[in-house]
Amino acid sequence: MLLEIKDIHVHYGKIAAIKGISLQVEDGEIVSLIGANGAGKTTTLKTISGLRPLTSGQVLFNGADISKMPGHKRVIAGIGQSPEGRGVFPGMTVQENLLMGAYTRKDALDADLAEVYELFPRLAERKNQFGGTMSGGEQQMIAIGRALMTKPKVLLLDEPSMGLAPMLIAQIFEIIKEINKRGTTVLLVEQNAQQALKLSHRAYVLETGRVVKSAPGPELLDDPQVRAAYLGGH
Ligand SMILES: Nc1ncnc2c1ncn2[C@@H]1O[C@H](COP(=O)(O)OP(=O)(O)OP(=O)(O)O)[C@@H](O)[C@H]1O
Numbered sequence: 001m002l003l004e005i006k007d008i009h010v011h012y013g014k015i016a017a018i019k020g021i022s023l024q025v026e027d028g029e030i031v032s033l034i035g036a037n038g039a040g041k042t043t044t045l046k047t048i049s050g051l052r053p054l055t056s057g058q059v060l061f062n063g064a065d066i067s068k069m070p071g072h073k074r075v076i077a078g079i080g081q082s083p084e085g086r087g088v089f090p091g092m093t094v095q096e097n098l099l100m101g102a103y104t105r106k107d108a109l110d111a112d113l114a115e116v117y118e119l120f121p122r123l124a125e126r127k128n129q130f131g132g133t134m135s136g137g138e139q140q141m142i143a144i145g146r147a148l149m150t151k152p153k154v155l156l157l158d159e160p161s162m163g164l165a166p167m168l169i170a171q172i173f174e175i176i177k178e179i180n181k182r183g184t185t186v187l188l189v190e191q192n193a194q195q196a197l198k199l200s201h202r203a204y205v206l207e208t209g210r211v212v213k214s215a216p217g218p219e220l221l222d223d224p225q226v227r228a229a230y231l232g233g234h
């Protein structure tokens with residue numbers, strides 16, 4: 001098992017955001033978290049990447065308990081995150097933004113940079129443009145590209161399709177599939193449940209800080225409750 005969360009509880013002040021979530025991600029999988037606004041999806045990803053502390057429970061990576069490991073060490077260990085809201089550095093060029101993802105690495109970066117540019121030709125065309133002047137969708141590509149530059153074993157993606165035009169949404173999901181095919185495990189959070197479930201090996205449905213259902217992605221696509229709640233009822 002590459003990544004395992006065991007009965008985690010997370011609080012913001014006195015408010016419990018996560019009330020005992022357990023989930024597993026196997027090496028090579030795409031796993032999705034779906035659920036309504038406020039269900040705890042982002043918080044779950046932040047707990048895995050070390051941006052939020054646990055109240056109780058455990059995060060295991062490659063079998064080792066990393067619950068207390070600082071975030072930057074988790075990046076080095078192989079946990080890469082593309083955060084919700086993107087976090088692109090506006091005053092740095094596209095290429096400088098991408099290289100920020102690799103600041104913990106000492107090995108050669110050219111091949112990885114080339115791979116990111118192959119996945120996102122738009123970024124290659126505009127590598128000297130300031131991040132802050134890139135469009136919303138382009139900034140989303142930068143955020144994913146920057147996370148890839150950390151050479152993650154598991155890539156945490158928080159709403160990669162958010163704010164994208166329909167054409168670009170289809171493209172982003174294709175790119176996620178391709179990233180996975182090339183060997184990176186993916187834990188994906190998406191409002192766009194239809195598309196996410198289609199490409200996910202497995203998925204978890206979160207409601208108010210708990211897992212209420214888990215199954216192979218395509219199976220959840222046919223689940224009447226899931227259809228009614230997250231797929232617009234059709
Ligand atoms: N910094 C914070 N301070 C206080 N409460 C927070 C904070 N961040 C999140 N919460 C609360 O924790 C709960 C889970 O939030 P979280 O962002 O994980 O949800 P989400 O599933 O990602 O939602 P969305 O789909 O809207 O992104 C929500 O009730 C939210 O209001």
Ligand SMILES: [Mg+2]
Binds near residue numbers: 041042043084
């Ligand atoms: Mg969120």
